[in-house]
Amino acid sequence: MDSTLPSGPAVHIEGLDKHYGSFHALRKINLSVDRGEKIVICGPSGSGKSTLIRCINRLEQHDGGRIAVLGTELNDDVGNIDGIGREVGMVFQHFNLFPHMTVLENCMIAPVIVRKRPRAEAETTARRFLEKVRIPEQAMKFPSQLSGGQQQRVAIARALCMQPQIMLFDEPTSTLDPEMIAEVLDVMVTLASEGMTMICVTHEMGFARRVADRVIFMDAGEIVEEAPPEAFFTSSRNERTRQFLSQVLGH
Amino acid sequence: MVSLLRNQKVRNALLQALYVGSLAATVLACVMIARRNLAEQGITSGFDFLFKSTGWDVNFSLLPATANDPNWWFFLIGIVNTLFLGTTGLVLATIVGTIVGLARTSSNELARLLGRTYVDIFRNIPLILQVFFWYALITHLPTPRAAHEAFGMLLTSRGLYVPVPNVGGTALAAAMLAVIAAIAFPVWLGRTPRLNQPFGERSTIQLASAAGALACAAILLAVGRLPDLPLLDFPALQGLNLKGGLRIPPEFSALAGAIAIYGGSYIAEIVRGGFKAVGKGQMEAALSLGLSPWRVFTQVRLPLALRAMLPILANQYVWLMKATTMGIAVGFTDFFMIVALTINHSGQTLEVIGILMAGFLAINLSLAAVFNRINKAIALKGNQLRG
Ligand SMILES: Nc1ncnc2c1ncn2[C@@H]1O[C@H](COP(=O)(O)OP(=O)(O)OP(=O)(O)O)[C@@H](O)[C@H]1O
Ligand SMILES: [Mg+2]
Numbered sequence: 063m064d065s066t067l068p069s070g071p072a073v074h075i076e077g078l079d080k081h082y083g084s085f086h087a088l089r090k091i092n093l094s095v096d097r098g099e100k101i102v103i104c105g106p107s108g109s110g111k112s113t114l115i116r117c118i119n120r121l122e123q124h125d126g127g128r129i130a131v132l133g134t135e136l137n138d139d140v141g142n143i144d145g146i147g148r149e150v151g152m153v154f155q156h157f158n159l160f161p162h163m164t165v166l167e168n169c170m171i172a173p174v175i176v177r178k179r180p181r182a183e184a185e186t187t188a189r190r191f192l193e194k195v196r197i198p199e200q201a202m203k204f205p206s207q208l209s210g211g212q213q214q215r216v217a218i219a220r221a222l223c224m225q226p227q228i229m230l231f232d233e234p235t236s237t238l239d240p241e242m243i244a245e246v247l248d249v250m251v252t253l254a255s256e257g258m259t260m261i262c263v264t265h266e267m268g269f270a271r272r273v274a275d276r277v278i279f280m281d282a283g284e285i286v287e288e289a290p291p292e293a294f295f296t297s298s299r300n301e302r303t304r305q306f307l308s309q310v311l312g313h
Numbered sequence: 314m315v316s317l318l319r320n321q322k323v324r325n326a327l328l329q330a331l332y333v334g335s336l337a338a339t340v341l342a343c344v345m346i347a348r349r350n351l352a353e354q355g356i357t358s359g360f361d362f363l364f365k366s367t368g369w370d371v372n373f374s375l376l377p378a379t380a381n382d383p384n385w386w387f388f389l390i391g392i393v394n395t396l397f398l399g400t401t402g403l404v405l406a407t408i409v410g411t412i413v414g415l416a417r418t419s420s421n422e423l424a425r426l427l428g429r430t431y432v433d434i435f436r437n438i439p440l441i442l443q444v445f446f447w448y449a450l451i452t453h454l455p456t457p458r459a460a461h462e463a464f465g466m467l468l469t470s471r472g473l474y475v476p477v478p479n480v481g482g483t484a485l486a487a488a489m490l491a492v493i494a495a496i497a498f499p500v501w502l503g504r505t506p507r508l509n510q511p512f513g514e515r516s517t518i519q520l521a522s523a524a525g526a527l528a529c530a531a532i533l534l535a536v537g538r539l540p541d542l543p544l545l546d547f548p549a550l551q552g553l554n555l556k557g558g559l560r561i562p563p564e565f566s567a568l569a570g571a572i573a574i575y576g577g578s579y580i581a582e583i584v585r586g587g588f589k590a591v592g593k594g595q596m597e598a599a600l601s602l603g604l605s606p607w608r609v610f611t612q613v614r615l616p617l618a619l620r621a622m623l624p625i626l627a628n629q630y631v632w633l634m635k636a637t638t639m640g641i642a643v644g645f646t647d648f649f650m651i652v653a654l655t656i657n658h659s660g661q662t663l664e665v666i667g668i669l670m671a672g673f674l675a676i677n678l679s680l681a682a683v684f685n686r687i688n689k690a691i692a693l694k695g696n697q698l699r700g
Binding site: 119144150151156171206 | 592594595597598599601602603604605608612613616617620691693
C-alpha cells in the first residue's frame with residue numbers, strides 16, 4: 063500500500079503554533095516522523111502533548127506553521143482532511159468506545175461507513191484484529207461489560223480496523239491498573255514490531271526504552287529535547303528534562 | 314414459622330399484602346360513607362345514567378354525535394378528542410422542542426441566543442395564559458368571507474378549514490393504518506433478530522414492505538372513494554358560510570398551538586440536556602475514525618442523546634397529556650369538559666369523577682408503558698449479554 067503513496071516522512075511539522083484564545087499552547091514546533099518510526103512524547107501536565115498529537119489528526123486546528131501527513135498538507139481543504147483522517151488512527155486516554163454498540167460493531171462501523179467495505183468483510187477484519195489484541199471472545203459484549211484494559215484493547219482494535227498508516231496514542235495506559243497496563247503495552251509493542259508508524263504520548267518509560275526510536279520532551283508548549291531513548295535517559299543535560307525524569311523515574 | 318418470617322421474600326410479600334389490604338379497606342370505607350351520605354340527601358348513585366341520552370351536544374367530535382346519544386358514547390367522544398388534541402400537541406411540541414433544543418446546542422451564537430430567548434419567554438408564561446392568547450388571536454381572524462387562503466386551507470375566525478379526501482370513513486381509517494404500517498414495519502424489520510439476514514443488509518425487504526403497504530393504502534383510497542366527487546373536498550364559501558372540508562375549531566387550534574409552544578420550551582431543555590450528556594470523547598473518537606460530521610451525528614451523537622432524553626421525555630409527555638384539560642377554559646369538548654358537563658346534567662358527581670380519573674390513568678399509564686418498553690429496548694447494556 064505504501065508504494066501508491068508519495069514517499070517522504072509520515073508526519074512533517076514545521077513552525078507549528080496553536081493558541082487557545084490568548085493562551086499559547088504550542089510554540090514553533092518542528093518535528094518530522096519517518097514511516098515506521100516510533101516516537102514517544104513525554105512532559106509535564108499541560109505542556110501541550112495532547113494538543114500536538116490532536117493537531118496531527120485535525121481534532122484541533124493549528125493557527126500557524128504547517129503540518130503535512132503522508133505528504134498531504136493539512137489546511138482548510140476538506141478533501142485533504144477526509145482522505146488523511148482515515149489513514150491516522152487514534153487511541154484515547156479514556157478509550158471513548160461507543161457504549162451503544164457491541165465490541166464488534168465498534169470495530170465495524172468505520173470500515174463499513176467510511177471505507178464502504180461489505181459487512182461480512184468488515185466483520186472478518188474486526189475479528190482478526192480482536193484476535194490480535196487477544197480478546198476475540200468479547201466480540202458480542204458491550205464496552206461497559208469489559209475491564210479497562212480490555213476496553214483499551216478494543217479501542218486499539220477499532221482504530222486498526224481502518225488499517226491506518228499512522229497510530230497516535232494519547233496516554234493510553236494512564237487510567238489503568240498495573241496489570242492492565244501490561245496487557246495494553248504488550249499489544250503496542252507487537253504493533254511496533256510490525257512496523258507501524260507510532261506517535262505515543264506516554265509516561266511509561268520502560269515502553270519508551272523498549273520501542274522508541276526517539277523520545278521527545280515537551281514543556282510549556284515547546285519541544286525542549288529530542289534524543290534516542292538511551293541518550294535521553296542517561297545523559298540529558300537539560301535541567302527541565304532531568305527534573306522531570308527524576309519525578310517519573312524517581313521511585 | 315419464625316424462620317419463615319425471617320425470609321426476605323416472604324417478608325416482602327407479607328408487607329405488600331398488608332399494604333394492598335389497607336388500601337382496599339380505605340377505599341371501601343370511603344365509598345360506603347359516600348353512598349350513605351348521598352342516600353341521606355336523596356341522590357341515587359349508580360351507573361344507570363351512562364345509558365341515558367345526554368340531551369346536549371358537543372362542538373367538536375371526530376365520531377358522529379347527536380344530543381340523543383347516551384352518556385357513555387359522549388365519554389368516548391371526550392377521550393378520542395383528548396387523545397387527538399394530546400397527540401397533535403405532543404407531536405408539534407416535539408418538533409418545536411427538537412428544533413429549539415438543537416439551536417441551543419448549536420455552535421452558532423445567534424441560534425443559541427434565539428433558542429434561549431424562546432425558552433425563557435414561553436416556559437415562564439403560564440399555559441392557561443398562552444391558551445387564552447392564541448384563542449383571542451384566532452377568533453380575531455377575518456370572517457369566512459375574507460378568509461386567508463393557503464394550500465387549499467382557509468384561515469378564519471370560525472376555525473381552520475382543511476381539505477379532506479372524499480373517501481368513506483372505514484376505507485380512510487384503513488388507509489391510514491396502512492400508511493403507519495408502511496413506516497413501522499420496515500423499522501421493525503430492521504431490528505428484529507428473527508430474520509436470518511444480517512442487520513444492515515435488509516434494505517431490500519424493508520423497501521419492498523414499505524412499497525407494498527403504501528400500495529395497499531392507495532388501493533384502499535381508490536376503492537373507498539365516494540362516487541362522482543373529486544378526490545379531495547376543498548372548503549369553499551357558499552353564501553355567508555363555508556362548506557366542505559374539515560373545520561378545525563379555534564378552540565382546538567389554540568390548545569394544540571399553546572401545548573406545542575409551551576411544551577416545546579420544556580422539551581427543548583430536555584433535548585439540550587440529552588445532547589449535553591453525550592461525552593465529547595465519543596464524538597472525537599468517531600471523527601478520528603474518519604466519520605463525517607453528519608455520520609457522527611446520526612451514528613453516535615443522536616443515539617446516545619436519545620437514550621439520555623427518553624426517560625425525562627416520557628414524564629413530560631404524561632404531563633402535557635394532562636394539560637389537555639385546559640380545554641374547559643376555552644370550551645373545547647375534551648374528556649375533562651365532557652365530564653364537567655355530564656356532572657351538571659346528570660348530577661352523578663362521584664361516578665363521573667371516577668370515570669375521569671380512570672380514563673386519564675389509562676391514557677397516561679399506557680403512554681408510560683410504551684416509553685418504558687422503548688427505554689428497555691435501547692438502554693445501554695450493563696452486565697448481561699444482548700439477546
Ligand atoms: N480546549 C481547550 N481550551 C483552552 N485551553 C486548552 C484546551 N485544551 C488544552 N488547553 C490548554 O492547553 C495546554 C496544553 O494542554 P494539553 O492537553 O495539550 O496538555 P498535556 O501535555 O496533554 O497535559 P496532560 O499531561 O495533563 O494531558 C494546557 O494548559 C491546557 O489547559
Ligand atoms: Mg494530555
